[in-house]
Amino acid sequence: MKLKDDRKVELIFEAALKLVAKKGLSGITMGDISREAGIATGTLYVYFTGKDELINALFAASRANSVQVAFRGYELTTPFKLGFRTVWMNILRYKLQHFEEVVFLEQCYHSPYITEETREKARELAVPFFDLIERGQQEMLIKTADTGLLLTFMMGAINELVKQTHYSNETLSKKKIDLTFDLCWDALKA
Amino acid sequence: MKLKDDRKVELIFEAALKLVAKKGLSGITMGDISREAGIATGTLYVYFTGKDELINALFAASRANSVQVAFRGYELTTPFKLGFRTVWMNILRYKLQHFEEVVFLEQCYHSPYITEETREKARELAVPFFDLIERGQQEMLIKTADTGLLLTFMMGAINELVKQTHYSNETLSKKKIDLTFDLCWDALKA
Amino acid sequence: MKLKDDRKVELIFEAALKLVAKKGLSGITMGDISREAGIATGTLYVYFTGKDELINALFAASRANSVQVAFRGYELTTPFKLGFRTVWMNILRYKLQHFEEVVFLEQCYHSPYITEETREKARELAVPFFDLIERGQQEMLIKTADTGLLLTFMMGAINELVKQTHYSNETLSKKKIDLTFDLCWDALKA
Amino acid sequence: MKLKDDRKVELIFEAALKLVAKKGLSGITMGDISREAGIATGTLYVYFTGKDELINALFAASRANSVQVAFRGYELTTPFKLGFRTVWMNILRYKLQHFEEVVFLEQCYHSPYITEETREKARELAVPFFDLIERGQQEMLIKTADTGLLLTFMMGAINELVKQTHYSNETLSKKKIDLTFDLCWDALKA
DNA sequence: GATGAATGAGATTTCATTCAT
DNA sequence: TATGAATGAAATCTCATTCAT
Numbered sequence: 001m002k003l004k005d006d007r008k009v010e011l012i013f014e015a016a017l018k019l020v021a022k023k024g025l026s027g028i029t030m031g032d033i034s035r036e037a038g039i040a041t042g043t044l045y046v047y048f049t050g051k052d053e054l055i056n057a058l059f060a061a062s063r064a065n066s067v068q069v070a071f072r073g074y075e076l077t078t079p080f081k082l083g084f085r086t087v088w089m090n091i092l093r094y095k096l097q098h099f100e101e102v103v104f105l106e107q108c109y110h111s112p113y114i115t116e117e118t119r120e121k122a123r124e125l126a127v128p129f130f131d132l133i134e135r136g137q138q139e140m141l142i143k144t145a146d147t148g149l150l151l152t153f154m155m156g157a158i159n160e161l162v163k164q165t166h167y168s169n170e171t172l173s174k175k176k177i178d179l180t181f182d183l184c185w186d187a188l189k190a
Numbered sequence: 191m192k193l194k195d196d197r198k199v200e201l202i203f204e205a206a207l208k209l210v211a212k213k214g215l216s217g218i219t220m221g222d223i224s225r226e227a228g229i230a231t232g233t234l235y236v237y238f239t240g241k242d243e244l245i246n247a248l249f250a251a252s253r254a255n256s257v258q259v260a261f262r263g264y265e266l267t268t269p270f271k272l273g274f275r276t277v278w279m280n281i282l283r284y285k286l287q288h289f290e291e292v293v294f295l296e297q298c299y300h301s302p303y304i305t306e307e308t309r310e311k312a313r314e315l316a317v318p319f320f321d322l323i324e325r326g327q328q329e330m331l332i333k334t335a336d337t338g339l340l341l342t343f344m345m346g347a348i349n350e351l352v353k354q355t356h357y358s359n360e361t362l363s364k365k366k367i368d369l370t371f372d373l374c375w376d377a378l379k380a
Numbered sequence: 381m382k383l384k385d386d387r388k389v390e391l392i393f394e395a396a397l398k399l400v401a402k403k404g405l406s407g408i409t410m411g412d413i414s415r416e417a418g419i420a421t422g423t424l425y426v427y428f429t430g431k432d433e434l435i436n437a438l439f440a441a442s443r444a445n446s447v448q449v450a451f452r453g454y455e456l457t458t459p460f461k462l463g464f465r466t467v468w469m470n471i472l473r474y475k476l477q478h479f480e481e482v483v484f485l486e487q488c489y490h491s492p493y494i495t496e497e498t499r500e501k502a503r504e505l506a507v508p509f510f511d512l513i514e515r516g517q518q519e520m521l522i523k524t525a526d527t528g529l530l531l532t533f534m535m536g537a538i539n540e541l542v543k544q545t546h547y548s549n550e551t552l553s554k555k556k557i558d559l560t561f562d563l564c565w566d567a568l569k570a
Numbered sequence: 571m572k573l574k575d576d577r578k579v580e581l582i583f584e585a586a587l588k589l590v591a592k593k594g595l596s597g598i599t600m601g602d603i604s605r606e607a608g609i610a611t612g613t614l615y616v617y618f619t620g621k622d623e624l625i626n627a628l629f630a631a632s633r634a635n636s637v638q639v640a641f642r643g644y645e646l647t648t649p650f651k652l653g654f655r656t657v658w659m660n661i662l663r664y665k666l667q668h669f670e671e672v673v674f675l676e677q678c679y680h681s682p683y684i685t686e687e688t689r690e691k692a693r694e695l696a697v698p699f700f701d702l703i704e705r706g707q708q709e710m711l712i713k714t715a716d717t718g719l720l721l722t723f724m725m726g727a728i729n730e731l732v733k734q735t736h737y738s739n740e741t742l743s744k745k746k747i748d749l750t751f752d753l754c755w756d757a758l759k760a
Numbered sequence: 761g762a763t764g765a766a767t768g769a770g771a772t773t774t775c776a777t778t779c780a781t
Numbered sequence: 782t783a784t785g786a787a788t789g790a791a792a793t794c795t796c797a798t799t800c801a802t
Contacts, residue, residue, distance in 0.1 A: 003764085003765075003802085004764085005765080020300070021300065024297075024301040024302055025216045025300075026216030026217070026301060026302075027216070027302045029792060030792075030794080031793090039766080039767090040766065040767045040768060041767090041768075041793090042768060042795080043765080043766055043768095045793095045794065045795080046765060051792095051793070106299075107214075107215075110210070110211065110213075110214045110215075110297060111217070112212075112216075112217045113214070113217075143369070143373070145366075146366065148354060149351065149366070150373075152350040152353070153350055153351070153370075156347060157343055160342040160343055161342075161343070164338060164339055179333070179335050179339075180343075183333070183335075183343060183377045183378070186377050186379075187373045187374065195782085219774080220776055220777080221774095221775070230783060230784040231776090231777085231784085231785065231786095232777085232778080232779085232782095232783070232785065232786095233782080233783055233785095235777070236783075241775095241776065241777090383781085383786080384785085388786095403682045404677075404683075406594075406595050406597070406682075406683070410772060410773085411771075411772085419787080419788090420787065420788045420789060421772090421773090421789075422773085422787070422790095423786080425774080426785090430772075430773075431771095431772070431773095483680050486679075487596075489676075490591065490593075490595075490676075491594035491597070492592075492593045492594055493594075493596075493597075525746075525753075528734060528738070529730075529731065529749075529750065532731075532734050533727055533730055533750075533753060535730070536727060536729065536730035537723055537727070537757075540719075540726035541723075548718070556715075556716065559715050563713070563720075563723060563757045564757065566759075567753045567754065568753070569756075575761085599795080599796055599797080600798080601795095601796070601797085609763090611764065611765095611796095611798085612761095612762070612798090612799080612800085613761080613763070614798095615798070616762075620798075621796095621797065621798090762802100764800100765799105765800090766800080767800095768796100768797105769796095769797095769798105770795085770796090771795070771796095772794075772795090773791105773792080773793070774790105774791085775789100775790095775791090775792090776788100776790095776791105777788085777790105778786105778787080778788075779785100779787080780785105780786090781783105781784080781785100781786105
């Protein structure tokens with residue numbers, strides 16, 4: 001008996017991300033995805049009930065991935081700025097390596113594909129980031145402003161750096177990374 | 191694009207922006223746009239040769255609008271920080287009032303609809319912003335880093351503030367605006 | 381301006397009926413219907429929201445047609461048996477001439493296409509037939525049994541005669557018609 | 571059709587009948603049938619070469635069943651009306667108990683699934699019924715009309731009674747059965 | 761034999777565009 | 782110019798059938 005292949009979902013996700021980065025969320029078809037993934041169109045419907053579910057699942061997976069990686073090596077015991085820097089770098093590294101996810105997530109925010117349920121789940125994943133900023137505020141190292149605003153600002157900075165890097169086709173120098181971190185830190189620091 | 195009825199082009203643009211903000215760039219149809227604009231589908235083709243041209247024209251118009259407004263009240267003779275603040279506020283105000291354009295532009299960046307020609311024209315419009323940052327650098331008030339990076343960072347900050355404001359459904363207080371400007375200034379200042 | 385053409389619905393219905401008679405309700409496609417009707421497939425969706433609605437509309441129209449014709453020439457003032465015979469003959473004539481509708485209606489009864497709403501409307505159309513049988517019962521000419529049963533029996537008889545005639549490829553002789561009417565009358569008469 | 575597991579063919583037939591009664595012949599899929607039967611889709615192809623063969627086999631089996639039961643207790647030596655009544659009741663009882671078969675057979679008549687070969691075999695099974703009517707005609711108890719017509723009429727009457735009973739959700743009273751038999755007898759009797 | 765994932769042809773439906781009015 | 786019905790290519794989705802296990 002043939003078993004449902006978990007690897008196949010990976011293939012489908014990879015194919016979809018690649019295509020969205022290249023052609024945008026509009027203009028991506030189930031046919032494109034299956035072709036890119038090297039499987040039959042009908043097979044997509046073995047794993048997902050339709051295009052909507054596929055996109056939602058990919059959105060959820062993309063969000064989960066980036067969060068999971070963010071706190072690698074972060075300890076509550078390490079001094080705040082160092083820990084913050086670790087998380088910041090984790091996110092930057094991840095987004096540079098998974099640029100397609102960056103693009104995909106951005107395209108999704110205003111897409112009718114993403115259901116409110118999926119959005120809600122995405123928000124829940126952001127809790128650790130709120131905690132991080134709040135720790136900085138308690139330690140009087142971060143400005144006492146709306147946490148969501150500061151967070152959004154930090155993420156925006158990383159996103160823009162990633163996008164700019166990608167489009168300028170240059171590899172990011174250590175110096176430029178440090179500079180951008182300083183930019184971000186100068187902005188947030190109390 | 192014929193100029194028989196300029197008001198009609200306005201109607202079409204407004205309709206398209208409204209729909210993209212609501213349903214994303216994928217998932218809007220010529221039928222949707224015409225219905226929203228209160229005209230017949232065929233009429234769209236009187237003003238634009240097709241969907242691609244419509245989107246590109248809207249993209250160009252949206253970019254032009256936001257640039258045009260940015261330097262209102264800005265003089266080379268006023269001290270830099272004041273002038274920078276004026277521009278910053280102009281942009282913020284415009285984007286808050288034209289949130290649909292913010293969304294639309296974001297969706298367009300990775301869309302196959304936008305031609306390289308349109309993109310190039312958009313880049314040209316950014317020249318005054320580069321000049322602004324460079325003036326700040328010459329006056330030793332802004333960090334000496336890649337101008338594009340600093341610019342992208344400043345724009346990203348505004349964008350995120352606008353998006354966050356919009357989704358949280360709250361009106362932006364003077365205090366929060368000032369705080370965000372400080373955030374941005376702290377980040378960029380030398 | 382092109383106007384929606386009422387004749388086109390006729391064309392579509394005719395095409396659908398023809399195909400159902402030939403190939404059954406299963407195995408009929410929107411493509412088949414449009415080809416048979418001599419229009420583009422997409423045009424079907426100008427007149428009906430989908431296959432379901434098309435079938436339901438056709439069902440309703442078919443039912444309505446046969447009822448409308450049944451009481452032609454029937455007057456409450458004519459003696460019952462004569463009036464009953466008139467109706468009986470009207471139905472027979474109509475069903476012979478519209479065999480495709482007979483087949484279509486039969487196929488529909490157990491189809492998931494027909495909604496409960498459509499069924500309910502169909503039942504309402506049967507009221508005049510109930511009245512007819514009840515008149516016969518009041519005049520002591522028709523057996524005092526469940527009206528629905530008698531009606532169903534009468535209709536069944538006609539249906540079978542029509543089907544048998546059609547499949548035997550013979551034209552129905554006056555003699556055979558009279559005989560079948562007698563069959564039916566003998567069955568129902570008190 | 572392999573005979574490895576006769577019970578499985580039963581399961582498949584039962585599942586198919588149930589689904590056709592519920593959703594019509596159009597709109598049942600091999601997947602539906604296998605799910606309803608509690609087996610894998612592929613297994614269907616162990617017992618039948620395809621959907622067509624499955625439907626044809628079920629059609630043949632359904633016809634055979636109802637005929638087989640019809641003449642139970644019928645003897646040429648018993649007086650005609652009594653024998654006729656026995657057969658009539660056998661058929662009625664069987665159809666009431668196997669309503670799903672009634673629906674299925676009706677749906678099949680105009681289906682492209684049923685091959686001419688299957689139809690021919692079905693006709694052959696009807697021979698004993700023709701003999702029955704002809705015996706009645708020879709004994710001058712049944713009208714001298716086209717045998718096929720009389721037969722079709724009698725079957726139609728039973729079918730309609732069965733359908734009406736089923737849809738009205740009532741159990742058939744002895745009185746109503748007797749009445750319907752009288753209806754039928756009055757119709758056919760010389 | 762039994763399974764159910766995989767297939768791809770074909771069905772339904774959508775939608776940018778055309779065209780008769 | 783303005784209209785919106787008509788078009789048909791292309792998208793989404795279904796499903797009978799195959800095939801590796």
